Amino acid sequence: MKTFKLRLKDKHAKQLTAISSSVNFVWNYVNELSFKHLRRTGKFFSAYDLAEYTKGSGEYLGLHSQTIQAIGEIHAKSRKQFKKAKLRWRTNNPKSRRKSLGWIPFKKSAIKHLATRQSGKKALKSTIQLSLANHQKLIIELFDSYNLALYDLNTLKLVQDARGRWYACITVKNYPKLEHGTGQVGIDLGLKAAATTSNGDVLTTKQTQKWAKKLATAQRTKNKERVRTIHAKIKNTRKDLINKFTTKMVKENALIIVGDVKSKSFTSKKTNLAKSTYDAGWFELKRQLDYKCKHAGCRFEIVNESYTTQTCSSCRQIIDSSPKGRTGLRIREWTCECGVTQHRDINAARNILAVGLDRLAEGIPSL
């Protein structure tokens, strides 16, 4: 685990000062509560006990529930560390001699890395989305000297210095150095398998089915904790599978071509396949390929994948019996007039690779 301290753009200052006054409010409440409890019972409140008292307050304070939890945890930890019954009161008044510098903690689930891009010759700029209460988001922009796209962001604290500047202190998990291979691969994103490559590798990420029964039981018995655990498990397993797959792709190849799923028509609500697409994790897959390729110096392109399912990758003809659109989803294997039997997804992936290679040969950017 490493910690990076990155400067935020000044335009955020006003909003962050407002949010940090809510943080102070929670801190003071927790501080007071914990002190009273000690006087009454002779025992200290744990972060867990505190959470019981602050539950649901985020809505009114405009803070994410995890932020409130983090405040409780940090309070309990510092109280122990400094062996004090009560910690310092945090004040919002900027004119106070004992004014507190702004501070807003976020936990992993409230942090989302949106983009890292070049700004100027050397500098990178990153955009991070932080969750507040009621699905409100706080989008921050920061000067990024580390390229956050290469790391797994763990926790984030927004802190103010004495001059009123804001920084993000981000703890990250180390990302191993990746070197790309020499191969070329096309990847077809699908529903049955989340991804199939032109070499026949398959990534299956569907987890919901496997957990359906346990999830239903937990929901019936209103076991919220269990429901949350199962959802987290599904999410983590999927991310892990995608991680392994994308690392393998980069390690084996110098060129990776992915078919653009926007052209696939089955993401609409009408077709009732929204859940499957959500399950498949296409977005995460592309995101990971993008940053891992950048990191390893592997070429990554997205191409329009129209007709890649119908076209035979051996003779590049479209014949009548080849699968088309949704009705063709059931056709897993078909034989072309040229005599070659094609596996639906591998064939599509081979065509995607061919489209990508054609584009590169013509020297025009894909899509």
Ligand SMILES: [Zn+2]
């Ligand atoms: Zn053919």
